[in-house]
Amino acid sequence: MANVNLEKAQNIPLDFDLGAEAGLDLRDERALARRTGLAGAIARFKEWMADPESPVRAIRRQEARPGVFAEYPEALAAPLKQALISRGIRQLYSHQAAAFDHAAAGRNVVVVTPTASGKTLCYNLPVLNRLLAEPGARAMYLFPTKALAEDQLAEFQGAVDAVGKGSANVELRAFTYDGDTPQDARRAIRERANVILTNPDMLHAGILPHHTKWAKAFENLRYIVIDELHSYRGVYGSHLANVLRRLKRVCEFYGSSPQFICCSATIANPKELAEALTGLPFELVEQNGAPSGEKYVVFYNPPVVNKALGIRRGYLNETRRIARELLDRGQQTLVFANSRLATEILLTYLKDDHDRSNFGTVRGYRGGYLPKERREIERKLRDGEIRAVVATSALELGIDIGSLDAVVMAGYPGTIASTWQRAGRAGRRQTTALAVMVASSAPLDQYIIEHPEYFFDKAPETAHINPNNVEILLNHMKCAAFELPVRDGENFGSHETGDLCRFLADLKFLHHSGPEGKGAWHWTSDTYPADAVSLRSVSSDNFIVVDITGDHSVIAEVAFTAALTTLHEKAIYLHEARQYQVERFDYEGRKAYVRKVDSDYFTDAIDYTQVKELEEFQSSPLNTAKAAHGDVRLNRQIVGFKKIKFYSMENIGAGNLSMPEQEMRTTAFWLHFPETFLAGFPDLAPTEKQSGLVALGALLRTVGALLIMCDPRDLGLSITEAIAGSLQTFEPNLYLYDNYPGGIGQSAALFKLTRRLLDGAVSLLKSCPCEAGCPSCVGPVGEVGERGKETAGRILQALLT
Numbered sequence: 001m002a003n004v005n006l007e008k009a010q011n012i013p014l015d016f017d018l019g020a021e022a023g024l025d026l027r028d029e030r031a032l033a034r035r036t037g038l039a040g041a042i043a044r045f046k047e048w049m050a051d052p053e054s055p056v057r058a059i060r061r062q063e064a065r066p067g068v069f070a071e072y073p074e075a076l077a078a079p080l081k082q083a084l085i086s087r088g089i090r091q092l093y094s095h096q097a098a099a100f101d102h103a104a105a106g107r108n109v110v111v112v113t114p115t116a117s118g119k120t121l122c123y124n125l126p127v128l129n130r131l132l133a134e135p136g137a138r139a140m141y142l143f144p145t146k147a148l149a150e151d152q153l154a155e156f157q158g159a160v161d162a163v164g165k166g167s168a169n170v171e172l173r174a175f176t177y178d179g180d181t182p183q184d185a186r187r188a189i190r191e192r193a194n195v196i197l198t199n200p201d202m203l204h205a206g207i208l209p210h211h212t213k214w215a216k217a218f219e220n221l222r223y224i225v226i227d228e229l230h231s232y233r234g235v236y237g238s239h240l241a242n243v244l245r246r247l248k249r250v251c252e253f254y255g256s257s258p259q260f261i262c263c264s265a266t267i268a269n270p271k272e273l274a275e276a277l278t279g280l281p282f283e284l285v286e287q288n289g290a291p292s293g294e295k296y297v298v299f300y301n302p303p304v305v306n307k308a309l310g311i312r313r314g315y316l317n318e319t320r321r322i323a324r325e326l327l328d329r330g331q332q333t334l335v336f337a338n339s340r341l342a343t344e345i346l347l348t349y350l351k352d353d354h355d356r357s358n359f360g361t362v363r364g365y366r367g368g369y370l371p372k373e374r375r376e377i378e379r380k381l382r383d384g385e386i387r388a389v390v391a392t393s394a395l396e397l398g399i400d401i402g403s404l405d406a407v408v409m410a411g412y413p414g415t416i417a418s419t420w421q422r423a424g425r426a427g428r429r430q431t432t433a434l435a436v437m438v439a440s441s442a443p444l445d446q447y448i449i450e451h452p453e454y455f456f457d458k459a460p461e462t463a464h465i466n467p468n469n470v471e472i473l474l475n476h477m478k479c480a481a482f483e484l485p486v487r488d489g490e491n492f493g494s495h496e497t498g499d500l501c502r503f504l505a506d507l508k509f510l511h512h513s514g515p516e517g518k519g520a521w522h523w524t525s526d527t528y529p530a531d532a533v534s535l536r537s538v539s540s541d542n543f544i545v546v547d548i549t550g551d552h553s554v555i556a557e558v559a560f561t562a563a564l565t566t567l568h569e570k571a572i573y574l575h576e577a578r579q580y581q582v583e584r585f586d587y588e589g590r591k592a593y594v595r596k597v598d599s600d601y602f603t604d605a606i607d608y609t610q611v612k613e614l615e616e617f618q619s620s621p622l623n624t625a626k627a628a629h630g631d632v633r634l635n636r637q638i639v640g641f642k643k644i645k646f647y648s649m650e651n652i653g654a655g656n657l658s659m660p661e662q663e664m665r666t667t668a669f670w671l672h673f674p675e676t677f678l679a680g681f682p683d684l685a686p687t688e689k690q691s692g693l694v695a696l697g698a699l700l701r702t703v704g705a706l707l708i709m710c711d712p713r714d715l716g717l718s719i720t721e722a723i724a725g726s727l728q729t730f731e732p733n734l735y736l737y738d739n740y741p742g743g744i745g746q747s748a749a750l751f752k753l754t755r756r757l758l759d760g761a762v763s764l765l766k767s768c769p770c771e772a773g774c775p776s777c778v779g780p781v782g783e784v785g786e787r788g789k790e791t792a793g794r795i796l797q798a799l800l801t
Contacts, residue, residue, distance in 0.1 A: 037329050038405055038434055045298050045436075055318075058299040058452035067291035070097035075104045077132045080125065083162035094289030096121045102283045103223075103261055104129070109283045110229065110262040112270040115424030117290035119263040120155055123225040126261065128159060130222055131172050131194050138216075139223040140258075141197040144231045144397060147374055149176045149197040151399045152227070156195060178202045180371055190214055200232075204243045205530040208483055211250045218254040228397050229264035229274060230417060233463035234714065235740040239535040241277045241467035242476035245493045246483060248279070253484055265424075267417050268462040276465055279493060293427045297456075298436045301449045309781060310774020314649060315440040316342060319410040320349040322436055327354055327362075327388055331405035331434075332381075335390045336422050338411045340366055340562065344574030345602065346410060347390040348646060351577045354388070364576050365391040368545075368556045396421045405433060411440040412448050414711030417460040441775030443702035443764065444712050461709040464745060467493060471665070471742035474500065478529035481510055485520035497521075542590065543567055547580065549596040555580075558592075564638050564659050565605035567592035571641065572603045587660055601652055606640040611668065611718040611735045618751060622758075622799045624680075626672040629751040632737060634716070637661040667743030669704075669750035670735045671799075678730065680798055684791060686730055692791025693719050695778035696761070697734050699792060703760035704736055708749045714739050715746065755800075762796050765789065 048056040069091040072081055084090075092100070095113055102109035103126035111122045127139045143149040153176050160172045174195035175181075179202065181189070189196065190213055198207065207214060224247070226232075232240045251258060260278050264270045271284040300322070302313035319335065326333045327350075335350070337343040347364040354362050363377050363386050374394075380386040381401045395401065396418060407426040413419050419437065427433025439449035448455050467473070477492060477500050486497050501521040504510045511524045523529075536559075543563035545556040556575055558567060566573060571582045573594050579602070580594035612633045619628035637660075643653040678689055697717045705712035716739045720732035738746050750757060768777035773789040781788070 038326075038331055038432060041326060041329055041331070041406075042296050042434060045296075045300075053303075055301050055303050056298060057301050057449050058297075058456070060297045060452075060456055062292070062295040062297070064294045065292045068094040068287075068289035070094045070289070073097055073100050073104065075129065076100070076125070077129050079132060079163050080128055083159060086162050087158075092121070092125075092289075093118055095285050095287060096125065096289070098285045098287075099123075099261070100125050100129075102285070103259065106259065107283050108260040108262075108274070108278070108280050109285060110264060110270050110274040111285045112229075112264045112266060113286070113288040113290065114266060114292070115421060116427075117288050117292075119227075120152065122263055122285075123223075123227070123261040124156055124159055127195065127223050127225070128163065128172070132163070134222070135171070135194075136220050137194065137222045138218075138220045139195045139225065140203075140217075140221060141195060141225040141227065142203065143197065143199055144228050144236075145394070145399075146176070146178050146180065146199060146371065147378070147394070147399050148228065148397050149178065149199060150375065151378070153197050156197070177207070179206075187213075190217060193217070200236075200240050200243055201535050203247065204239075204479070204533070204535055208243070208246050208250060209479070209528070209530050211253075211483060215254060218251055219256060221251055221254075221256045221258045224258045224260050226260065226262045226274075226277070229262045229270060229277075230267045230421075230463060231397065232273070232277060233465060234710075234744045235472070235742075236536055237273070237277060237463065237465035238467045238469055238472050238744060239476075239533075241279075241465055241493070242472060243535070244278055245467075246476060246480045249480060249492075250483060265417060265421050266460050268459045273463045273465070276467070294432045295423070295427050296432075296434050297423055298434065299439070299449050299452050299455075300436055301439045301446070307769075308771055310441075310768070310770035310776055311780075312441055312775075315438050315445075316345055316349070316410060317647075319408055319438045320346060320353070322438065323350060323388065323408045324353050326406045326408070326434075332384065332386075332403070333388045333406045333408060334395065334401075334404050334425050335388065336396070336407065336409045336413070337390060337392060338413060340368065340392060340566065341574070341602070341604070342410060343390050343392050344577060345646070348574070348577040350388060350390060360385070361387040363389050365389050365395055367392065367394050368558050368562075368575070370554070370556065393418065395425070401425070403427075403431065405431070407433075407435045409435070409437040411442070412437065412445040414444075414705075414713060415461050415709065416455060416458060417463075418711075419455070420460065442712070443698065443776055444705055446776040447702065447706065447764065466743075466745045468495065469742045469744065474504070475529070475533045477501070478504065478509055478523075479533065481521055482523045482529050485522045486510075487520045488514075488517050544591050545573065545575070545580075546591055546593050547596065548583070548593050549580075555594075560590075563590075563592070564662070565607070568605065568638060568641065568657050568659055570603070570655055571605075572597070572599050572601065572643075574602060601643045601645045603641045604644055605638050605657075606642065606654075608637050608639045609716070609718050610635045611720075611733075611737060613668075613670070613733065614665070617748075620751075620754065622671070622754070623801055624674060624677045625799055626674075627669070627751060627754045628672065629667065629669045629747040631743075632666060632668040632670075632735065634664045634666055634718075634737060635661055636664070664741050666738045666741060667745075667747040668735045668737035669747040669754075670733045671700075672731070672733050673795075674731050677798070681791070681794065684787070688785060688787050688791055689730070690719075690732070691785035691788040692795055693732060693734055695773060695784040695788040695792035696795055697736075698779045698784075699761040699764055699777065699796075700734070700757060701736060703757055703764060704750050707753050707756060707760065708746055710746060714744075758796055758800055762793070762800070765793050765796070 048054045099109050099111050099122035156174050172194045175189045175193045177196050177198045262274045271282050274282045302318045304312050323335050350362045365377050404426050423435035439445040509525045510521045542557045547553050547555045569585050573580045579597050579599040581597045582594050584593040614631040616628050616630040619626050640656045645652050701717045716737045718735045773781045773784045778784050778789050
């Protein structure tokens with residue numbers, strides 16, 4: 001990047017609307033902006049920061065850091081050394097050398113370094129070194145997404161080709177094996193591949209149940225590589241731990257005992273997570289030796305437009321404005337949004353701004369896009385043909401998308417770790433880079449943006465898993481028994497399997513044969529258990545989206561959990577900023593038929609959730625109220641939808657729906673308010689008490705997510721409603737529930753932290769300057785009423801008395 005005089009660049013307004021009001025010639029201004037590039041944008045943020053009313057709440061500069069290098073390890077094969085030299089790598093980064101040494105010594109190793117620090121070599125080098133010494137050996141690479149597996153296949157193949165140039169005898173084969181792999185290629189891959197690149201879902205449902213077809217691979221399996229380890233937290237990580245228990249069981253059957261090499265972005269407990277997932281001891285490599293360029297991280301809080309109601313400018317429009325400015329400055333920009341809907345809305349806005357004259361330079365990227373479409377976007381982003389991409393967390397992982405100048409985040413991603421992952425996408429080639437986080441009005445966003453020290457000074461989150469969750473454990477015990485008989489006395493992870501097998505036998509899944517203590521449990525059901533277990537969601541079924549505008553063609557696939565809210569009849573389905581109206585929703589056939597339309601609005605589903613207490617595990621008194629946690633049943637139904645106009649975000653209509661009800665058993669933390677407690681507020685009408693509880697729920701959900709360091713979307717909120725005619729005996733529960741089947745341990749943690757949870761809610765309430773409620777604390781006045789904020793404060797005071 002050219003050197004720029006920052007003092008001169010400071011005179012360039014970031015907001016071109018302000019420039020227009022000042023009478024500036026926008027054409028000259030845009031030309032100047034392109035010349036000054038990123039430095040001008042950074043200088044403008046600094047200038048804004050000096051204003052007491054500035055929307056810029058923090059700017060942190062990370063200095064460029066030189067690399068720390070190490071010589072090639074002695075155990076590294078000569079062809080590998082030559083291959084590295086031919087690719088311009090004459091030394092390894094210190095963490096790459098340390099990882100190689102641990103692997104060469106037979107130790108399991110986990111490497112935790114930032115984005116773009118060369119983690120790929122940490123596993124490719126020891127694997128290639130072993131394959132050169134033992135050509136019949138096998139390795140399995142696990143990636144959380146198909147896209148990442150494809151990306152890493154190209155990287156691995158490049159390394160193999162470089163090795164082959166220096167050694168004519170090298171013949172190493174690597175292939176991806178996932179749901180997109182053609183049937184006629186699968187047998188050849190099973191027989192011939194030295195390295196199989198796959199994902200946990202395919203290992204669970206497509207490899208382990210058919211292990212006899214993979215006998216040669218399992219007999220010779222030497223390494224298992226788990227990349228993006230940090231993404232395996234919560235329910236997904238709990239499932240993976242059980243899949244790895246089954247994998248180790250199958251390997252033992254075939255006489256192999258593979259080593260594990262894991263790589264992770266920065267989290268607080270990578271070693272503990274790796275050990276919890278695999279049940280094995282690990283060595284930790286955490287000293288990053290890779291150089292990094294200068295980076296600026298900016299926290300931007302949209303200005304308040306109504307102080308009495310605490311209403312701010314819309315964060316999506318502010319994100320659009322900042323991204324548009326960066327594009328005008330010639331900067332290749334990645335915009336992150338936290339949901340599919342927000343991604344498509346932002347994409348629509350940026351395409352309207354930029355894509356009319358430069359068709360194809362602004363694209364979207366999310367999980368529902370078809371694989372071919374995603375590969376094309378990745379390639380064009382690397383080649384510079386695409387100047388901006390609006391993405392969900394699908395691009396948070398380490399897919400190679402080349403050198404980016406700037407990242408703009410629409411809303412706080414939910415965790416410190418995810419925020420740094422997204423910010424790390426800028427400046428991947430050691431250039432100066434900019435990352436901007438635009439806060440939404442959500443209370444957690446507002447807390448983070450107004451307390452930047454919490455973000456910058458606090459360690460990233462601890463990743464938790466609960467592999468012994470009964471629901472998850474039983475499902476994988478079924479799969480394990482299907483794969484191999486369960487021997488008497490055999491352990492599955494830390495669990496003795498006798499009681500579990502007897503329970504499954506009572507359900508007619510297993511049958512015991514042989515003498516007691518020396519026999520085994522055999523699978524007897526005619527079902528295929530792996531097919532009924534989804535590692536990531538309630539159901540493994542995806543919905544196919546069929547465009548019937550012309551010839552019928554599949555344009556996308558949508559996860560089961562999202563389909564009910566996005567593909568209901570009359571919904572406007574957004575795909576690459578194009579609008580499609582859903583004409584028919586085939587629930588049984590898992591298909592939605594859509595037709596292209598030109599719509600100036602999008603739809604947003606309305607759901608109704610009811611929680612029923614099943615079993616109370618623990619409780620403690622709070623005045624005459626009670627805090628508790630235990631098992632609950634959740635019933636959720638989509639009951640209608642709103643029509644929201646683009647840009648103005650006006651509600652211009654609504655419709656009723658009657659979608660199939662979904663049921664889920666999970667765990668929850670709750671507060672119970674008996675009649676005696678609520679009688680302490682005689683001046684409040686029952687509806688005002690209800691509004692106060694709604695306000696209190698918003699506070700507790702925000703503070704709870706901060707306390708247990710989880711994504712707020714992992715915590716659901718539900719409040720027992722007052723029923724007309726029985727208001728005098730209204731004894732509500734306020735539930736914070738784990739938003740995953742079976743729960744993942746968050747409710748127990750909240751129960752232990754009850755006092756801190758309530759104290760934090762008081763602090764958040766007092767620190768918000770609004771008069772009667774706003775989106776940044778208890779919610780808008782329209783949702784919680786004129787006395788909602790006041791009532792929430794009084795309830796908290798009574799609970800803490």
